[in-house]
Amino acid sequence: MNIEKIIVITRQTRxxxxxxxxxxISQAKYFVESRGQSFDDYVTEYxxxxxxxxxxxxxxxxxMRFQVIDRTMLPNFLFGPGDLAMPLGQDGLVVNTAKYLEGQPVLAFNPDPERFDGVLLPFIWHSAVAVIRQTLEGKLGSRSxxxxxxxxxxxxxxxxxNDFFIGADSHVSARYTLRFGDSSERHSSSGVIVSTxxxxxxxxxxxxxxxAGIQDFASGSPSVRTRKLPINKSPGTKKSSGENKKGMDTSGNGSGTSNHGVSPGAMQWEARKLIFMVREPFxxxxxxxxxxxxEIGESQELILESHMPEGGVVFSDGMLEDFMQFNSGTTVQIRLAEKSTRLLVP
Structure with missing residues (x-):
């Protein structure tokens, strides 16, 4: 692996x-404690x-040349073809970084494993010396x-x-025409989710x-599925390495199962397909x-034409502040991206 420069991407703490x-800091402490929160936890995290x-x-x-940047610089930062992106933070930092890369590898570190689950953070910070050496020697694997x-x-x-949301920026109904394959339909809904x-x-x-819950209710079946949940689990209790805080499989193997339940529709990270769902169509x-x-395959696309005079948006990964307007006269085409995220793994 020919790495010319390492870019460390950081984030601000609470x-x-x-x-x-x-x-x-004294004013910040007063505000946090006046809301009944522990300021000591803020300091510990920092x-x-x-x-x-x-x-x-x-x-x-x-x-090795390197540069440290804050995540707020990502939209205007130009990664070189020989750069190694090294985010240090939560999973969301990996997500934010990936959107600005063009095939450069991502070496992600978890700064606080007791605090963050780290589904997309294969490495712990204290192993950095060995992991960086293995990276430069080309001894790590990768997931596309x-x-x-x-x-x-x-x-x-x-x-x-992770996903796109196409709809209205408030709780009003989104109005649009949806085209998929040879079919088209006008919708009034709570928007459309397109998931990777x-x-x-x-x-x-x-x-x-x-x-599934609505189907159970409509058929007269119990609406609450029977399964064991952890009781009085302390915040410091460790989870298994393949389980995140919602009890889902975090290994990326697509099984979506864990000790605490099932994540339906889970896919392999490498799968070349997208899934779209319309929320609450009327x-x-x-x-x-x-x-x-x-299901949007390799050569397919989902097309939506807006019928909203104002307030229509398209945003990705829950970041409403980084959106595109989707108002009347606007058409959006959604498909598999030509690029993938190259996440380095052990």
């Missing part, structure tokens, strides 16, 4: 964000993150994680690591769960509810 908001950050930077070989791309008819485009394989155990799984004289879900 303590730093609070100080930025309230100007001083200390743990700074320790991990300093250790990670010291682990980079002296002959499929992504999605949305293109507007005005030339704008956006990538998604990586996002299939997240927002998409909640839609499967909702549909059937009327104007709108239908027949095309409500589908």
């Amino acid at each position: 303590l730093e964000e609070s100080i930025k908001r309230f100007n001083t 200390d743990n993150y700074q320790r991990a950050r300093d250790a990670l930077v010291r682990s980079i070989p002296s002959e 994680i499929s992504m999605a791309r949305a293109d507007l008819n005005d030339g704008q485009h956006l990538y998604a690591f 394989p990586a996002g299939s155990t997240g927002w998409l799984s909640s839609l499967y769960n909702m549909a 059937r009327s004289n104007w709108s239908g509810a027949d095309i409500v879900a589908g």
Whole structure:
């Protein structure tokens, strides 16, 4: 692996964000404690993150060029073809970073394993010296994680690591025409979710769960599925390595199962397909509810045309602040992205 430069991507902790908001640490402490929260936890999180950050930077070989950037710089940062992206933070930092890469490998570190599950963080910060050496020697494996791309008819485009939301920016109904394959239908709904394989155990799984629960209710079956849940589990209790905080499989093997339940519709990260679902479609004289879900393959695309005079949006991975307007006259085409995230793994 020919790595020319390492880019360490960091994020601000809750303590730093609070100080930025309230100007001083004493004012931040007063605000946090007045809300009944522990300010000591803010300080502990900050200390743990700074320790991990300093250790990670010291682990980079002296002959290797490197740069440390905050995640807020990602939209304007140009990664070189020989760069190694090294996010240090939660899973969301890996997601944010991936959208700005063009095939560069991602070496992700968990700065605080007692605090963060780290589904997309294969390595712990204190193993950085050995892991970086193995990376430079080309001894690590990798996973190719499929992504999605949305293109507007005005030339704008956006990538998604987990999922796209297309709909209204408030709780009003979204109105649009949906075209998939040879079929088309006008909709009035709560919007459309398009999930990647990586996002299939997240927002998409909640839609499967909702549909299953409604089906149980409509058929007269018990609406609550019988399964054991952890009782009075302390925050410090460790989970198995393949389980995240919702009890889902986090190994990326697509099984979606764990000791605590099932994540329906889970896909292999490498799968070259997307799943779309329409949320709460309303059937009327104007709108239908027949095309409500589908699988978008390698050579397919989902097309939506907006009928909303204002408030229509397309955003990815839950980041509403990074959105494209989806108002009347706008058409969006969603398909598998031409690029994938190359996540380095043991």
